[in-house]
Amino acid sequence: MQTKLTGRLVILVAACGLASPIFADTTAEDAKDYRISIMTVLRGHIGATSMTVRGLVDDHGQLAAHADGLANGIAELQYVFQEGSVVDDSEALPVIWEQPEKFAAAIKKAEDATVAFKEAVGSGDSEAIGAAFRNVGMSCRGCHDDFRVAHD
């Protein structure tokens, strides 16, 4: 009986170990590099999308993929601003951690804008697509304005 119980406990502990998420020991540098990678991906989606939206290139179905990419990347932003990760070439401003509610609201605004953009792309209405992408852009710019080091 005791052997059976011990065996079950061993299986349970092993199963828990397998099912648990792995918490990486993320350094400040890694957190910053990961954040910059996500931003670079977003920048690519935005640059390419804007060219399609402006009619400079044809849409061969890539618009929907970029809309997905934008929505996925923006949805990840809430996880990539690890406290203490303002190192090296990071341009994140301290206000991100000083005013977390304001920052969360800005991220939410961008999330909502990308979800609306996906819907607009799904509708195929070019006017709605242009307007929805403009809102995505304005939400990105608003965030950069308030929470990133000013550029030239």
Place this chain on the structure above:
Amino acid sequence: MTKKANRRVAACAATLLFSTLATAATGAEDSLVAKGEYLVHAGGCVTCHTADEEGATPLAGGRALQSPFGTFYTPNITPDSETGIGNWSDEDFVRALWDGVNPDGDDYFPAFPYPSYTGVSRDDALAIKAYLFSVEPVASQTPEHDLPFYMSSRVAAGAWKLSYFDAGRFVPEPQQSDEWNRGAYLVRHLAHCGECHTSRGRLGALQADAELAGNPELGEEESAPNITPHKEHGIGRWSVSDIEYFLDIGMLPDGDFTGGAMGAVIEDNTSRLTREDRLAIATYIKSLSPR
């Protein structure tokens, strides 16, 4: 028809005429105010004349403009008669824009961009005033400028003006297109792009031979980039569409976004313009000599 009936018809006709004229006058006034609102955004009035804090009342002044010559605080330009411009006449307003002089005859410091506004048309100036006088008056006394002793007198502003200021309206260049001329009017005068994007000499005068070639000392630890069509130092690789879209949403051609001082300009000014005006600005900028 009896005399009494005639009088009734005449009275009705007079009422109708008066009502039509009054409606037309109100319509014209509304249209002037609407035009003025557009020009207020095009002219960057909101950005400078609104304090840089959450919930600040637009146009009530108080924004600190840091410069190598000290800190200037923008005035209240709502129609409050005590602390704003409520007592200004049309001529007072036009003279301020064209000649850099306040209603008491004192010279403005060129932190107020009258060297650019001098080119604005009288019609546009009066439309701007009509809009400003249509907003709610706000009683708000803005701080005194924080300047070194040698700048504390308006005499210094007068001396500067004598040395560096030329008054004059914008004159379209007939060999250029209407679009180019509209862009030139906006860039050089109403939108006063050069006030930030052109470097200044030791005494604060814009360097004519470096027009729009960038300004390393914008204040508040910011600089303004070169926006001439130079392929290496400026925006020569940007298309007209890139410039127009940037002015609309603040997106750079590589998908990045602007912020800081230009972010505020996009928010309050250029995103409010018509696409045609943004294209005109882009057309003019693309035509400049690369520097």
